[in-house]
Amino acid sequence: MINSDIDIRLRSSIMPPLNATLLIVDDSAENLYALSSLLRPHYRVLAATSGEAALRVAARQPMPDLILLDVMMPSMDGYAVLTRLRASADTQQIPVIFLTALSDADDEERGLQLGAVDYITKPIKPSLVLARVRTQLEAKQARDWLQDQNATLEAEVARRMAENNLTQQASIRALAHLAETRDPETGNHILRTQSYVQQLANSARSHPRFAATLTESYIDLLVRSAPLHDIGKVGIPDHILLKPGKLTAEEMSIMRTHARLGSDAIAQAERDIEMPLAFLATAKEIAHWHHEKWDGSGYPDGLAGDAIPLSARLMAVADVFDALISVRVYKPAVPYLEARAIMAAGRGAHFDPDIIDAFLVGFDDFVATAERHLDTAKLTVAVNNEA
Structure with missing residues (x-):
């Protein structure tokens, strides 16, 4: 019964994430335009044409809720960008979907091991991109909701522990003072x-x-x-x-x-x-x-x-x-x-x-x-x- 209640509250709290912010990272202007055109009707879209620019944009407020990251880029490839994102406390929780023309299973496994949440191969299929983006945004929203709930519960536990501690100390003092009355x-x-x-x-x-x-x-x-x-x-x-x-x-x-x-x-x-x-x-x-x-x-x-x-x-x-x-x-x-x-x-x-x-x-x-x-x-x- 408790699990059912949590599931109902969780699902009711996850509304379609239309106000989410996406960051698309690709060194190809053509790819950026195609993805932006696909996603902008549904989300706030930011764009970066290099790994270095992506790191700067990801660290700014408002931070992106999801990053679509090209793997094959000059200077700093997607693997290096993801490694840097995961190394920073500010950006390590942002989910990343890799975009790549590579179809080798080893490349996909490497990306997932580094912390990517999904892998989309090029050429992209619009319906597939929309579905996977939505899935990852809803998953992030669920994680954020649970994190907020945990923080609230931890604060309540701390408050009750402090209250119990004071109650215990007051009870001890009351007993001791009772002895003092004698x-x-x-x-x-x-x-x-x-x-x-x-x-x-x-x-x-x-x-x-x-x-x-x-x-x-x-x-x-x-x-x-x-x-x-x-x-x-x-x-x-x-x-x-x-x-x-x-x-x-x-x-x-x-x-x-x-x-x-x-x-x-x-x-x-x-x-x-x-x-x-x-x-x-x-x-x-x-x-x-x-x-x-x-x-x-x-x-x-x-x-x-x-x-x-x-x-x-x-x-x-x-x-x-x-x-x-x-x-x-x-x-x-x-x-x-x-x-x-x-x-x-x-x-x-x-x-x-x-x-x-x-x-x-x-x-x-x-x-x-x-x-x-x-x-x-x-x-x-x-x-x-x-x-």
């Missing part, structure tokens, strides 16, 4: 950590350890997924999440379940949609393992070294730095330079050494990001006055 003192934590992850990944991608993994598409997944790293905090009771003092051992144990709660929620979303999405897989890694430590002393699984997914190792650096420089119910903000020293001290213990090196190299950029997304009265303005 922990209001985090403020712009999502925006900052998302930017930190992007900066870290772009910096670390030049390192041989990470070059194969940190492609542009993977970094896009990281940035897209990062806001969901603490989504599991929705499941932590308020009396623990908002406690202004130090947590007891039991409370800390409950707090640490937010990593698994987050990854479990994302895993359930994967099952619900019944198809894998790369960004959800990455978000699940980040949520589950961003509190793991390089030396194996983190939680929830005590992973160490490269056993911790790269996405989670990047998130760990971003998350800890932002926690240090931010006001929390249980602590004041730490000045930037003090936070830098704490981060550096965690090299090889809390953090992947190469990732923390990338952080230290780009430290000023991280500070700039923090300043750009300040929380009102919550984030330190943190430049050490003695520095």
Whole structure:
């Protein structure tokens, strides 16, 4: 049914091409006159008496819809003209019918191999020329119509993909902000950590350890997924999440379940949609393992070294730095330079050494990001006055 509909629309869109422009190329004035007289009642006709002139005319506007090209011409023969036409992006799509007195099958095969759409031998038969010209013009009109349709479809697909992309990002942000409503003192934590992850990944991608993994598409997944790293905090009771003092051992144990709660929620979303999405897989890694430590002393699984997914190792650096420089119910903000020293001290213990090196190299950029997304009265303005 779909194919029938397309066929009906296609045929209805192809009207007799009476307004088409033809270019006739022949070094014989007699042949030009005969063909022009035959075709001019039906089409707009241009003429050229040499290959060089044909190339000039073909490149001008309005460009011909079809070229009737003599093969045997002095200086530049039809084969050479066709080769030049096909080599130019402007003229390569113009259909060409060869006109020739040659009747050898090899000559016809050569012309078709070069890209001619048809071959008419001389002396010409008027009815045959008219029929073949019309056939090729209708074929070109059909190709042009399909090309326009494809361009329209591609534009619509691109528009819908962009819309879906924005919808996805908005949904992720909405979920992340929902988690923030449970922990209001985090403020712009999502925006900052998302930017930190992007900066870290772009910096670390030049390192041989990470070059194969940190492609542009993977970094896009990281940035897209990062806001969901603490989504599991929705499941932590308020009396623990908002406690202004130090947590007891039991409370800390409950707090640490937010990593698994987050990854479990994302895993359930994967099952619900019944198809894998790369960004959800990455978000699940980040949520589950961003509190793991390089030396194996983190939680929830005590992973160490490269056993911790790269996405989670990047998130760990971003998350800890932002926690240090931010006001929390249980602590004041730490000045930037003090936070830098704490981060550096965690090299090889809390953090992947190469990732923390990338952080230290780009430290000023991280500070700039923090300043750009300040929380009102919550984030330190943190430049050490003695520095």
